[in-house]
Amino acid sequence: MIIKPDATARNLCGEIIRRVEQSGFILRALRMAHLSPQEARRFYAVHEGKPFLDALCRFMSSGPIVPMILEKDNAVADLRTLIGATDPKKSACGTLRYDLAVDLEKNSVHASDSVDNARTEIAFFFNESGL
């Protein structure tokens, strides 16, 4: 999971992590990072060619982000339920994005959409030594 720049700018890290922990996820690793637009583009390589990619990379490199490793049975599906739909206008009441997100782009958090992508995304932000 990643806390995005719109949420770090509004001091929502504590609130987001509290909700995640309260929902049964175990926090295994966490850091703060500030991506360049090029690094953001590498992270979002699966969206290459999409019309929103340039703006997304500008946004994701506009301020600090907080990537983390979370552990839970059925973590990928359960986290996506907790955070709600990509577009906060379409997310269910009580989900993290419904309550905290600004709009479709500034939607406060990113969550891996599969176990394979979670592995790739963890490798992107966390190296072997953990330093």
Ligand code: CMP
């Ligand atoms: P995320 O789950 O991080 O995956 C890709 C991101 O692109 C998404 O959340 C949004 O922040 C952003 N985005 C902006 N426009 C769109 C769109 N039309 N469809 C999907 N994602 C979008």
